[in-house]
Amino acid sequence: MAKTAARAKLKKDAPKKAPVHKAVAKPATKPAPKPAPTAAAKREKAASPKERQRFTLYGSATSGPTYTAALGLALMRHPYSYIHVNLREGAHKQPDFLVKNRYGQVPVLRDGQMMAVQSAAILLHLAESLDKFHSKQPVEKQRVREWLFWQWDKLAVPVFRLRAKARGQRQFGDELRILYDTEARAALAVLEHELARNEWIVGKKPTVADIGIYGVLRYAPEANIDLGHYPSVLSWKKRFEELPGFATPEQLLPLESRLI
Ligand SMILES: N[C@@H](CCC(=O)N[C@@H](CS)C(=O)NCC(=O)O)C(=O)O
Structure with missing residues (x-):
């Protein structure tokens, strides 16, 4: 009983806590709304760093087969890095490129450690490995x-x-x-x-x-x-x-x- 009375007294004498005021910053003007991220940006953000770095496409802007490979990646919604190969300067016939593609052509798709070449074979590889745009039948x-x-x-x-x-x-x-x-x-x-x-x-x-x-x-x-x-x-x-x-x-x- 004495303990309870002492506790009540302590509570009564305790300094009152300062009231917490939540700071509500009222902006003078409304901030401009952030532009909504594009679907591609959302995808890139969602992919793990390892997945983001998985693919690199080597190609040339006017090359139809390069477009085919890039289109496959875009439709399968996978981010990739792109390396421009200067065909006019013969970059595709240099030893450092020939180790990627023995045929000396673009496109080349690096998937991790593997180099895939020939646009149709690249598409088949993407379909199988990403399980998209293919049939299991x-x-x-x-x-x-x-x-x-x-x-x-x-x-x-x-x-x-x-x-x-x-x-x-x-x-x-x-x-x-x-x-x-x-x-x-x-x-x-x-x-x-x-x-x-x-x-x-x-x-x-x-x-x-x-x-x-x-x-x-x-x-x-x-x-x-x-x-x-x-x-x-x-x-x-x-x-x-x-x-x-x-x-x-x-x-x-x-x-x-x-x-x-
Ligand atoms: N069948 C190949 C054709 C690739 C191809 O013809 N690439 C052209 C650019 S569009 C090229 O690298 N030409 C240079 C050469 O053949 O020496 C594929 O589908 O990847």
């Missing part, structure tokens, strides 16, 4: 590979040769020009037939087969090929360009290296 998986091989065999060569001629990078006469033109039209007719029946090249979703083919057809106008004759190809192209993460060559391929 065996028949569809095989179809994706077939289209990517076909695309280089029948579509990319005539389109890129005609583009190179139009850009003054290659010289050839009418005979070859007509041959490449005929080949490009034949390949586009195959695509038109397929895309008249299906939304995407393989299965019900876009795969790396779509990315590889888009990476070539993006340059059709520069090769003086009119896609207007292929309405299903045009609708597919439009659908493809609406995919999240889609970007043009100008948006993806800087003229200088860009490290993250």
